[in-house]
Amino acid sequence: MSTNVLRTADGWWVVRGNRAVPVETKADTTAELIADRAAVREAAASGEPGTPLADLVALSPVTTPCRVVAQMVNYRSHARDSGFTGEIPPAFFRKASGSVSGPGEAVVRPAHVRFLDYEIELGLVMGAPLPVGTTVEEQDLPSYIAGLVITNDVSAREVQLTKTQFYESKSYPTFTPTGPYLALLEPEDFARLLDLRLQLSVNGELRQDRTLANMIVHPARALTLLARFQTLDPGDLLLTGTPGGTALKAPPKPVEKIGALLPPALKWKAFFKSQARNPHYLHAGDVITATIATPDRHIDLGEQRTPVTDAE
Numbered sequence: 001m002s003t004n005v006l007r008t009a010d011g012w013w014v015v016r017g018n019r020a021v022p023v024e025t026k027a028d029t030t031a032e033l034i035a036d037r038a039a040v041r042e043a044a045a046s047g048e049p050g051t052p053l054a055d056l057v058a059l060s061p062v063t064t065p066c067r068v069v070a071q072m073v074n075y076r077s078h079a080r081d082s083g084f085t086g087e088i089p090p091a092f093f094r095k096a097s098g099s100v101s102g103p104g105e106a107v108v109r110p111a112h113v114r115f116l117d118y119e120i121e122l123g124l125v126m127g128a129p130l131p132v133g134t135t136v137e138e139q140d141l142p143s144y145i146a147g148l149v150i151t152n153d154v155s156a157r158e159v160q161l162t163k164t165q166f167y168e169s170k171s172y173p174t175f176t177p178t179g180p181y182l183a184l185l186e187p188e189d190f191a192r193l194l195d196l197r198l199q200l201s202v203n204g205e206l207r208q209d210r211t212l213a214n215m216i217v218h219p220a221r222a223l224t225l226l227a228r229f230q231t232l233d234p235g236d237l238l239l240t241g242t243p244g245g246t247a248l249k250a251p252p253k254p255v256e257k258i259g260a261l262l263p264p265a266l267k268w269k270a271f272f273k274s275q276a277r278n279p280h281y282l283h284a285g286d287v288i289t290a291t292i293a294t295p296d297r298h299i300d301l302g303e304q305r306t307p308v309t310d311a312e
Contacts, residue, residue, distance in 0.1 A: 001186060001189070001298065002147070002183040002185050002186065002298070002299050003041075003044050003183070004181040004183050004184075004300070004301075005023070005040060005061060005181060005182045005183075006020055006053075006056065006180060006182075007059045007060070007179075007182075008056050008057055008058060008059060009057070009059065010022075011023065011025070012025060012027065012033055014040060014043040014044045014046075015053065015181060015302075016044070016050060018054075019049065019050035019051060019052055019053060020050050020051050020052075020053055020056060021044075021046050021048045021050040022043065022051075023036075023040055023042075023043045024042065024043065025039040025040075027039075028063070029235055030061065030062050030063045030066070030125065031066075031234040031235030033182075034125075034127050034146045034147075034234055034235065035234070037184070040184060057102075058103050058104060058180040059102045059179070060101060060102050060177075060178040060179050061125075061149060061179045061180070061182035062123070062125060062149060062178050062179075062237050063235065064098065065097045065098075066097050066233075066236050067094070067097070067230075067233070067236040067237070068094065068095040068096070068097050068099070068176060068237045069093075069094055069095075069226065069230065069232070069236070069238050069239070070092065070093055070094075070095055070121070070153060070170070070238070070239035071090070071091070071092055071238070071239065071240050072092065072093055072241070073088055073091070073216075073241065074090075074215055074216050074217055074222075074240060074241025075214045075215055075241050075243040075244065076216060077210055077214055078241065078242055081244040081245070081246065081248075081249045081250065082248075082249070082250050083249075083250025088216060090216075090217045090221075092225075093166040093167065093170075094167060095153075095167070095171050095175070095176060095239070096171035097237075098173055099170065099172060099173060099174065099175040099176040100176045100178050101174040101175075101176065101177050101178065101306075102177070102179060103150070103177055103178065103302070103304040103305070103306070104305060105177065106174065106306065106307045106308065106309045107152075107154055107174050107177065107307070107308045107309070108172075108173065108174045108311050109282065109283075109284065109308060109310050109311060110156065110311050111310070111311050113156040113158065113172075114158060114281075115156070115158050115247070115248070115275055115281050116154065116155070116156060116157075116282040116283075116308070117154070117155045117246050117248050117281060117282065118152055118154060118155075118200060118202065118207070118208075118246060118247070118288055119152060119153035119154070119155060119246055120150070120151075120152055120198045120199070120200035120208050120242055120243070120292070121152070121153050121198075121239040121240055121241060121242050122149075122150070122196060122239075122240045122292055123148065123149040123150065123151040123178065123239050123240070124145050124219060124237070124238040124240060125147045125148065125149060125182060125235065125237055126144060126145065126146065126233060126235060126236045126237075126238070127144065127145060127146025127147070128144050128146075128234060129234065130144055130226070130227050130231065131227070132231055133228075134223070134224070135224050135227075136221075136223040136224045137220055138190075138220045140220065141190045141219060141220055142185070144223060145185065145190075146184060146185070146234070147182045147184040148182075148183045148185065148196075148299070149178050149179055149182055149183070149237070150179065150181075150290050150291070150301045150302070150304045151176055151177065151237070151239050152176065152177045152200070152288065152290055152304065152306065153176065153239055153242060154170070154174070154175040154176065154177070154282075155170050155175070155248075156168075156169040156170075156172065156175075157247075157248050157281075158268075158272060161268065161271075162264075162268050176239075177288075177306045178237070179302070180301075180302040180304060181301050183300075189299060192298055192299055193212055193218075194211065194212045194213045194215075194218075195211060195212070195294040195295065195299075196211060196293065196294055197209070197210070197211045197293060197294070198210055198211070198212075198242075198243055198290075198291075198292050199290070199291050200245070200288065200289070200290045201288070202280070202282065202289075203286055204289075207246075207280065208242065208243050208244070208245035208246070209243070209245065210243035210245075212240075215240070215241065216241075217241075219238075219240060222238065223238070226238070246280075247278055247280035247281045248275075282308045283308065284308055284309050284310045285308065286307070287306070287307050288304075288305070288306045288307075289303060289304070289305050290305075290306075291303050
């Protein structure tokens with residue numbers, strides 16, 4: 001069964017119910033912790049009563065700097081929302097690791113961003129090097145993936161769309177809330193991946209709700225495709241795409257066809273004028289709640305709860 005690990009300013013903890021036991025390790029980074037699984041197992045088997053989780057302040061269990069790579073349009077429901085039809089070619093983009101933030105830290109909307117969006121994603125944390133040229137089969141996943149985390153691929157949509165700039169639009173500080181738990185998997189846990197359900201709510205309203213069965217490119221193939229050109233190392237993070245339900249959705253086809261006839265500046269002006277009436281974009285005071293778990297909680301990545309604030 002998977003083991004949930006929490007990180008605080010004081011170190012690493014194994015989560016047991018509503019309490020946590022400290023891990024006796026010298027590991028500072030996620031990669032070092034993954035290499036010290038013996039210490040994690042010792043803490044998990046410990047008879048210590050532990051510390052109440054409510055007394056701990058969780059940091060991101062993925063330490064930085066690290067590589068943060070993301071898959072684009074990787075759920076069928078998101079593809080429909082985005083107006084894609086037919087076969088969707090797999091695509092990846094990078095995020096700055098400076099965007100990684102804690103599971104309770106505020107998401108800060110930059111002053112120039114009006115259309116701030118959410119994207120719950122399952123994060124895969126690497127446990128071994130993935131050299132260029134590697135082919136990963138389903139049965140190989142335990143050899144490369146150490147664990148799972150909740151991530152939120154927060155996006156500045158006007159930057160993304162008008163500049164076709166994924167890197168900038170998704171890399172501002174606090175734009176990758178991560179955690180609370182790093183679920184370190186055992187080999188038998190990988191058979192349960194497709195049962196994982198991703199759910200994201202804003203102010204208690206459920207916006208996204210899908211299982212990994214809705215994925216287009218599953219993790220083994222994603223790693224194989226990524227390894228055509230990108231090396232990954234232990235502690236690196238792969239975001240595996242978001243389901244439908246984000247604030248941003250493609251306009252109706254007739255509107256899209258008319259927009260294609262306009263000069264780019266006019267097209268985007270008209271598009272964002274219509275988006276200004278969309279109440280689902282994030283604003284200061286909103287609270288985003290995200291969970292990922294199997295129905296029986298065999299794998300449960302905890303609850304991520306992040307408020308939204310404006311930059312000063």
